[in-house]
Amino acid sequence: MKSRQLVWFRSDLRTEDNPALHQACQQGEVVAVFIPTLQQWQQHGWGTLKTAFVLNNLQALQQRLARLNIPLLLLEQVDFSNNDQALLQLAKQLNASHLLFNDEYEWNEQQRDIQVESSFKQAGLTVQRFTDQVAFTPGSIRTGKGDYYTVFTPFYRNWLSQLRTEQWTPLPEPAPQQPTGLNSDALPTSPDHPALVFWPAGEAAAHQRLEDFCASSLPDYQTQRDFPAINGTSSLSPWLAAGVISSRQCLAAAHLASQGRIQDKTTGAGCWVSELVWREFYRHLLIGFPRVSRGKAFKKDTEHLPWRSLENSKAQRDLQAWQTGQTGFPLVDAAMRQLLHTGWMHNRLRMLSAMFLSKHLLIDWRVGEAFFMQHLVDADLAANNGGWQWAASTGTDAVPYFRLFNPYSQSKKFDHQGLFIRHWLPELAHLDNKAIHQPPVDKVDLFGSPNYPQPIVDLKMARERVMQAFSR
Secondary structure, X not given: OOOEEEEEEOOOOOXXXXXXXXXXXXXXXXXXEEOOOHHHHHHOOOOHHHHHXXXXXXXXXXXXXXXXXXXXXXXXXXXXXXXXXXXXXXXXXXXXXXXXXXXXXXXXXXXXXXXXXXXXXXXXXEEEEEOOOOOOOOOOOEOOOOOEOOOHXXXXXXXXXXXXXXXXXXXXXXXXXXXXXXXXXXXXXXXOOHHHHHOOOOHHHHHHHHHHHHHHOHHHHHHHOXXXXXXXXXXXXXXXXXXXXXXXXXXXXXXXXXXXXXXXXXXXXXXXXXXXXXXXXXXXXXXXXXXXXXXXXXXXXXXXXXXXXXXXXXXXXXXXXHHHOOOOOHHHHHHHXXXXXXXXXXXXXXXXXXXXXXXXXXXXXXHHHHHHHHXXXXXXXXHHHHHHHHHHOOXXXXXXXXXXXXXXXHHHHHOOOOHHHHHHOHHXXXXXXXXXXXXXXXXXXXXXXXXXXXXXXXXXXXXXXXXXXXXX
């Protein structure tokens, strides 16, 4: 008789292309477990939307597992501190000889998993860990000197050179097993959030989004991805962050849709794959430089930057204006309102709004990073931290400190007809295609909009201020 296997689901809420689940089903009878740690999620900055999205996908996962006769059990814990003992007790109750799970790469998660592995080893039980979220295990792609890469382009070239069929060949869903006689546990109720309507739960929804993207937008991705009014991106990040779909599945779809041209960045598929590699690059950095998981800047000297104190009332008002989409810079405000309404923001606008807060307003990037984590449905430490530190010039391979995205220039270039601005800022919809990017400020009542604020900062002064901060 084959032994019983315990599969611990975390940020891999899928039955297809799940290495831990696939291997467990080869070895014996499988029981699944999930540990909601609401307090830990809150400590990590998750907001209501991210929590609701994960719990909704957990419900969808339980239904798919039921088709495979795999019960899903629940171990409710406030945080990570006692996960090892809770899992060990469950394994003994079930007479399970193996615990299998897919790796996570954040600092707290790594420490938790080390403790779990140690406790199981002491008890004489086996732990099997699998690479997931990435094509290559962090640390396996290094420079010629054996260091972790800190610049994306050489990392990307090395990544491409090692890419083999197995990296983009997803594993199939396991076949149903014989009934175990165990019942699944009732799952926690998901909190309500209006933005959930944009993000349906489950693997079927994620794969439908991927299929639609490959059919419609992938061929022109490299030319359309920067224009927020165009549906030119995949918007798959929420499902990727929760592990409802895997990067391997995305690579496989891009490979099929492009007839194998995923290594050519001049094609839509190749350009999109390079963006997937950026996600992986930031995960490798979590392991190579764990301080970025712990609220620290990648560039240590930038810890001395003189950010404006939020005890200052003007800085606090500027922050609130940015958070609510009331800065007086239309594209920045439209981006923030998209975030507040949908829980998602176009990547070009993430760069713009992050740079505006950290450089034009000289407010610590960590404040913006936390706000995004609180509101994003795709809240993900590696990608969010990497993006914020890139924009603030404190991170790896970051934009030079003297480079600032001009909100007006960005607006004219990437939303030249003002379609995105008009959608999210209806109070400016009456302005022509020129004025909508920079509404008149002297004759607001005649030509502008009395319901739209004037710019909260002078761009020239802001540039001089941030230049002085970095030069110090």
